[in-house]
Amino acid sequence: MARFEHIIVQSACGVKTITLNRPEKRNALTPALIEELTRALQEAETCDCRVVILTGAGSAFCAGLDVEHLETITAGTTTEHRRDSEHMAHVLRTLYDFPKPVIAAVNGPAIAGGMSLATIPDFTLATPEAKFGFNEVRVGFVPAIAASFLLRQVGEKRTRELLLTGKLLRAEEALAMGLVTEIVPAEEMMKSAHALAQTLLMNSPQAMGAVKTLLARHCSSRLDLELEDAIEANAQQRASEDFKEGVAAFLQRRRANWPSLNVKIGA
Secondary structure, three states, X not given: OOOOOOEEEEEEOOEEEEEEOOHHXXXXXXXXXXXXHHHHHHHHHHOOOOEXXXXXXXXXXXXXXXXXXXXXXXXXXXXXXXXXHHHHHHHHHHHHHOOOOEEEEEXXXXXXXXXXXXXXXXXXXXXXXXXXXXXXXXXOOOOHHHHHHHHHHHHHHHHHHHHHHOOOEEHHHHHHHOOOOEEOOHHHHHHHHHHHHHHHHOOOHHHHHHHHHHHHHHOHHHHHHHHHHHHHHHHHHHOOHHHHHHHHHHHHOOOOOOHHHHOOOOO
């Protein structure tokens, strides 16, 4: 069994629970956490567990990219930008293609990449206080990888709305869009997640795996192309002047002065 620094993995009675464990940082994403989560999911594929629960420690599910990592991104190279994008695409694709049922127990805000982790699983349980949103455009970034999965969940019109506005959704709004399966009180979250897991354990694991494989296969080749395009778009945007200004403005808590507004048409 691998040892982890940023997640907790527990197994009992056929259910593996993976907990993002950076509560002091609202479980914000770092390259190390993404790598550990990918590894934990890969191990869960081959172990004897039959259901996976994904949740967060503390008051948040996942607050998106860690601010400290955000500071270093603008100084990164093209190779580093592409590598980071590939790693994020890989963990989300691993979740999407996962051969066993996955339940997201969303105990608080799930923002940017955290929203993808919360909504790609087969089931998403959320507390009434949970918030969801892709707010990347507010810092001059493009949630390109998230877009491919979101399109399949809510359609193009809703995807455009969420990605272009960067708006936050309340749990009830996410439920109405089909991004959340059920809203449950915070104190009953894990009990409800395990009750759902027990229901799934009654089913044929082979049949459930066949259903998941069938659904994943229907869009596999198309998703391959989309994610490759998204990785390139992410890498390019990380090198843009708008992204550099957006990050600086966010860290300095001021309004961004977008460089793209100062580019003359035809120049």
